[in-house]
Amino acid sequence: MSLKKSLMNFKKIYLPFLFIIILIPQLLQSIVIDDFDRISPSDYYLIEGQKSKLELFFSTDERFEGKGSMKITRNIPLDGNWAAYNAFYHHFGKDLLQDWSDKEYFVFWMKDVSNNVDSRIILKLNDNDEEWQCQRSIIKPGWQQYVMRVKQATGANPDYQLNTDGFYVPLWFKNSPGYHGNGILDMNTIFGFVFIFTGPNEIKGDIYIDNFKLVQGYEYTIPEKDSIINRNLTELKIIFGPRIDKSSLIPANIKINDVPVTSISYDSNINTAICQLPFSLSDNMVYTVSVSSIKINSSFPMTLDNYQWNFLTGDSGRIGKNSIYRTVQLLDGTSLTISPGAVSEDIVFSIQKLENIDRKTYNKFLKSSGLYYKFNPENINFKKPCKITIFYDETLTLSEDKLKIYRLGENGWELIGGEVNPEGNYISVNVNQLGIFTVMEDSYTYVKLGEIQKPSSNPFTPNGDGINDVVKFKFTVYKDNSSVTLIIYNTLGYKVKEIAKDKKVRAGGNIEEWDGRDDAFQFLPTGIYIYELKISDPDDINNVVIQRGAISLIRN
Amino acid sequence: MKIILILIIFKDCLFGFLNDVNVGAKQQSMGISGVADIEDLFSAWWNPSSIGLNDKISVGAFLNFNETIPDYLLSSFAIKMNKPINWGLLVVNESVNEVISQNRYILTIGKNILSKFALGINIKILHLIPAGYQENPSDSSLKSIIKFQYDLGILFKIFSNINFGFLMRDLIRNYDLNKINTKYVVGIYGSFNIISFNTDLYWTENNFNISFGIQKDITKNIILRAGLNRMNPSWGCEIKFPDMFFAKLLSFQYSNSQLLGSNHSLSLQINF
Numbered sequence: 001m002s003l004k005k006s007l008m009n010f011k012k013i014y015l016p017f018l019f020i021i022i023l024i025p026q027l028l029q030s031i032v033i034d035d036f037d038r039i040s041p042s043d044y045y046l047i048e049g050q051k052s053k054l055e056l057f058f059s060t061d062e063r064f065e066g067k068g069s070m071k072i073t074r075n076i077p078l079d080g081n082w083a084a085y086n087a088f089y090h091h092f093g094k095d096l097l098q099d100w101s102d103k104e105y106f107v108f109w110m111k112d113v114s115n116n117v118d119s120r121i122i123l124k125l126n127d128n129d130e131e132w133q134c135q136r137s138i139i140k141p142g143w144q145q146y147v148m149r150v151k152q153a154t155g156a157n158p159d160y161q162l163n164t165d166g167f168y169v170p171l172w173f174k175n176s177p178g179y180h181g182n183g184i185l186d187m188n189t190i191f192g193f194v195f196i197f198t199g200p201n202e203i204k205g206d207i208y209i210d211n212f213k214l215v216q217g218y219e220y221t222i223p224e225k226d227s228i229i230n231r232n233l234t235e236l237k238i239i240f241g242p243r244i245d246k247s248s249l250i251p252a253n254i255k256i257n258d259v260p261v262t263s264i265s266y267d268s269n270i271n272t273a274i275c276q277l278p279f280s281l282s283d284n285m286v287y288t289v290s291v292s293s294i295k296i297n298s299s300f301p302m303t304l305d306n307y308q309w310n311f312l313t314g315d316s317g318r319i320g321k322n323s324i325y326r327t328v329q330l331l332d333g334t335s336l337t338i339s340p341g342a343v344s345e346d347i348v349f350s351i352q353k354l355e356n357i358d359r360k361t362y363n364k365f366l367k368s369s370g371l372y373y374k375f376n377p378e379n380i381n382f383k384k385p386c387k388i389t390i391f392y393d394e395t396l397t398l399s400e401d402k403l404k405i406y407r408l409g410e411n412g413w414e415l416i417g418g419e420v421n422p423e424g425n426y427i428s429v430n431v432n433q434l435g436i437f438t439v440m441e442d443s444y445t446y447v448k449l450g451e452i453q454k455p456s457s458n459p460f461t462p463n464g465d466g467i468n469d470v471v472k473f474k475f476t477v478y479k480d481n482s483s484v485t486l487i488i489y490n491t492l493g494y495k496v497k498e499i500a501k502d503k504k505v506r507a508g509g510n511i512e513e514w515d516g517r518d519d520a521f522q523f524l525p526t527g528i529y530i531y532e533l534k535i536s537d538p539d540d541i542n543n544v545v546i547q548r549g550a551i552s553l554i555r556n
Numbered sequence: 557m558k559i560i561l562i563l564i565i566f567k568d569c570l571f572g573f574l575n576d577v578n579v580g581a582k583q584q585s586m587g588i589s590g591v592a593d594i595e596d597l598f599s600a601w602w603n604p605s606s607i608g609l610n611d612k613i614s615v616g617a618f619l620n621f622n623e624t625i626p627d628y629l630l631s632s633f634a635i636k637m638n639k640p641i642n643w644g645l646l647v648v649n650e651s652v653n654e655v656i657s658q659n660r661y662i663l664t665i666g667k668n669i670l671s672k673f674a675l676g677i678n679i680k681i682l683h684l685i686p687a688g689y690q691e692n693p694s695d696s697s698l699k700s701i702i703k704f705q706y707d708l709g710i711l712f713k714i715f716s717n718i719n720f721g722f723l724m725r726d727l728i729r730n731y732d733l734n735k736i737n738t739k740y741v742v743g744i745y746g747s748f749n750i751i752s753f754n755t756d757l758y759w760t761e762n763n764f765n766i767s768f769g770i771q772k773d774i775t776k777n778i779i780l781r782a783g784l785n786r787m788n789p790s791w792g793c794e795i796k797f798p799d800m801f802f803a804k805l806l807s808f809q810y811s812n813s814q815l816l817g818s819n820h821s822l823s824l825q826i827n828f
Contacts, residue, residue, distance in 0.1 A: 458652075458655050459655060459656050459684075459686045489815075489816055491577060491578055491628070491630070491650070492577075492578050492588060492815075493578075493785075493788065493813070493815025493816050493819070494765075494786065525726070526682065526684070526701075526703060527577075527658075528628065528650050528652055528656070528658070530622075530625055530628065530816055532816065546624075548622075548624045548625045548816060548817065549625060549627055549628075549652075550625055550627055550628040550652040550655065551652070551655070552652055552655050552656040552658075552684075552686065554684060554686065554701065
């Protein structure tokens with residue numbers, strides 16, 4: 001091949017790539033927003049000169065116990081409007097330090113006016129040497145909700161899961177009036193959007209990326225209030241957002257039942273005004289909070305006037321996902337505290353003291369305190385454990401160190417556990433379910449280690465058809481590093497398969513499986529087999545939970 | 557013999573596979589051994605040729621349960637006749653509560669050939685009745701199923717008080733994807749005055765095991781037994797009443813082992 005021909009081939013083959021390589025830097029003009037670890041309500045990340053590509057880069061050294069980052073890229077010029085929101089408030093928490101486990105997607109709202117142009121959003125998350133990414137084409141005009149599922153792109157740990165149940169612009173924000181009706185936005189005049197991160201616990205923080213201006217007539221809305229009020233409430237918390245003019249936060253501007261609060265302090269970390277109440281609250285009363293003359297600093301300064309809402313006091317109350325007050329409390333101090341993220345909707349919780357309980361269900365080792373409480377609603381299952389606290393009478397002849405909280409189940413009182421505070425004379429425990437609870441002294445000192453369900457599928461048919469090919473042993477362990485041993489025997493008592501031997505497991509739900517083969521990986525024949533599943537306490541060798549049962553293997 | 561030959565010829569192309577079951581209080585109390593034993597009604601299950609050297613007419617029943625596995629129960633009924641040749645029928649029901657019930661019908665035929673030597677065959681039919689089919693109706697394999705299997709055994713009286721037995725259990729070997737091992741067992745039974753013993757050695761392609769049991773006649777009516785199997789001890793007793801008005805022998809047997817918790821077995825045998 002001649003040199004000339006070689007050069008021609010080279011041009012033919014490689015020049016297009018060279019062309020692309022040369023062009024790429026021009027296409028990738030971007031603005032990087034970094035140091036996301038500093039995120040706080042007062043941090044605003046400015047994007048300027050948005051006439052070309054928008055690339056936002058957030059990073060934090062804290063999010064996943066490693067380096068985390070989020071990258072949003074856009075491959076068309078941003079001379080139209082894109083995600084233009086009038087956001088400047090609404091902070092729900094302190095930071096992004098949270099467990100984002102068991103979540104793997106982001107949801108956000110975005111508006112694009114580049115009709116039918118394939119605009120792509122790429123989201124990347126880095127955790128040390130691992131990179132997680134997802135991407136979506138944005139081709140529909142108007143406001144759209146996008147759910148992006150994140151997959152691991154590179155990295156050595158395939159078990160790592162990215163976690164978040166939200167990266168979204170919530171409904172209240174989507175419906176906020178500032179942008180509506182504006183039509184096409186000019187990136188040089190109005191631009192801004194907010195992503196609110198939420199984790200399993202609660203919305204923890206929001207990210208502001210803005211160079212926005214408020215439009216005329218924009219209405220400042222205080223986030224939804226909570227109607228649940230602690231009976232012992234002495235202060236009132238109001239979220240105002242980061243742009244509040246603190247000089248306007250004077251007692252005369254915030255009143256409860258037309259009585260000014262006695263003093264106001266402002267917590268910048270949570271953008272919340274903390275107002276001391278001028279009087280004690282009574283039960284089952286409706287109180288009205290009114291706000292006036294509160295100034296908001298922005299490009300278009302505004303004033304909040306005649307803004308008011310009501311709330312109800314009592315031993316029941318509505319607790320929602322975004323509630324500030326999260327505790328229902330009786331006069332004797334018995335309380336229920338709903339953890340952030342434990343509920344996904346507003347629910348009315350209440351506590352009822354009971355007088356009569358069927359005592360036939362008592363375990364002979366249990367000595368009653370005589371305290372029975374019904375926590376409503378009974379049938380709710382929390383997404384996260386919530387704390388109940390029961391106060392006891394120290395004059396009772398009970399050993400405080402043996403007090404435990406019990407829940408009335410189908411088969412009688414079930415041990416829940418609890419930590420006793422002997423100084424405060426109360427005992428607290430986290431629960432996943434409400435119902436009737438009591439405090440009793442147990443002459444046995446043990447801790448419930450776990451629960452084992454009956455195997456499924458039983459019988460099982462390991463014939464490779466994808467149906468019932470394995471038998472699953474599901475069990476819940478309450479202590480980290482508990483040891484699990486699972487052995488299969490035939491009915492003669494011979495061990496045929498050792499599925500797990502002192503296997504350390506994490507607290508929570510676990511599953512072991514058996515495919516019908518023995519320790520030599522030989523197929524075992526049709527028949528009945530016996531399993532023995534044992535959970536051992538890592539701290540107490542005598543504390544074990546053992547379940548034995550029969551399973552049926554069918555070969556055909 | 558024709559049946560045996562036919563089954564041997566077609567052994568690789570028919571039938572399914574069954575697992576072992578544990579029948580007989582005597583065998584359990586003696587460490588799950590008894591391949592060379594001919595005295596017990598349930599010996600036929602352990603070696604079908606034993607029936608060829610035992611001409612007694614017997615009926616019996618057996619029950620096995622475990623305190624820590626309450627959902628499992630094994631029960632069986634056995635009958636042994638001596639005409640036109642020695643044969644027996646054993647019906648075994650194993651059930652797991654709310655999961656499955658399975659019946660085994662085992663026809664045993666044994667033939668004494670040279671007065672000291674016997675051949676025997678167990679023809680086994682397994683009928684599975686899964687209860688979980690309603691839960692998983694998509695799995696057609698959970699419908700009622702019938703399977704077949706057979707065992708061959710020989711037994712030889714070396715001396716008047718010492719027997720040698722050999723058993724090939726589950727001779728059909730091929731399964732769809734893999735093979736399941738035939739179990740081979742050899743055993744020796746010895747009797748010396750009031751003490752007798754059983755010892756079995758079994759092996760498959762993957763493993764082997766030795767079991768041992770001994771029994772002592774305490775009185776004319778009471779027998780004590782003990783056994784060892786994989787370091788698991790077992791014990792049992794038998795109370796027998798010979799020459800009853802309705803039978804030549806009425807015998808109650810009990811055994812206990814600590815395999816998987818406290819395991820109990822009860823047998824009843826009547827010889828006519």
